[in-house]
Amino acid sequence: MVKKYLPAQILLHWLVLGFVALQYLLHEPISESFEKRLEGAEGATSGLVALHIFGGTLILVLMMVRLLLRLSNELPAYPKENAPLQKLLSQIVHWSFYGLLFLLPLTGAVAWFRLSEAAGDLHEALRGGLLLVIALHVGAALFHEYLQKTPILQRMWWG
Numbered sequence: 001m002v003k004k005y006l007p008a009q010i011l012l013h014w015l016v017l018g019f020v021a022l023q024y025l026l027h028e029p030i031s032e033s034f035e036k037r038l039e040g041a042e043g044a045t046s047g048l049v050a051l052h053i054f055g056g057t058l059i060l061v062l063m064m065v066r067l068l069l070r071l072s073n074e075l076p077a078y079p080k081e082n083a084p085l086q087k088l089l090s091q092i093v094h095w096s097f098y099g100l101l102f103l104l105p106l107t108g109a110v111a112w113f114r115l116s117e118a119a120g121d122l123h124e125a126l127r128g129g130l131l132l133v134i135a136l137h138v139g140a141a142l143f144h145e146y147l148q149k150t151p152i153l154q155r156m157w158w159g
Helices: 008-027 029-037 048-074 084-114 117-147 152-154
Strands: none
Touching: 008 029, 008 048, 008 084, 008 117, 008 152, 029 084, 029 117, 029 152, 048 084, 084 117, 117 152
């Protein structure tokens, strides 16, 4: 039985987290540029916009690799202390991450390159959903680690 994720999975987890954080930091420049483009302004881009687009593309590629690794390798067992409902909620949150982290780059690309306001609106809604899933994920990890005293954080850390 596996006790930890593979080093590659751990690395990808933290890389995706870093790039997602960067995407939130770069939200305002691309949002403003997108609005200007919708209004017909020419040349409404910047290096920060290009960085946001590159970051989204990189997240999509990293998530493809993560999904392949997840589907082709054994996962660490759920702690025995977890109730069946906790296991189900964990699976829902994790698959929600995969769905959102695939859909966000795709809707962002459609919004930007096709100048689709509908795709941009969906992208914004998904962005809020990702924040909710992140909060649930972090909250659950801290709950398990510190309230249930289950060393769950070690599964996704080096060493």
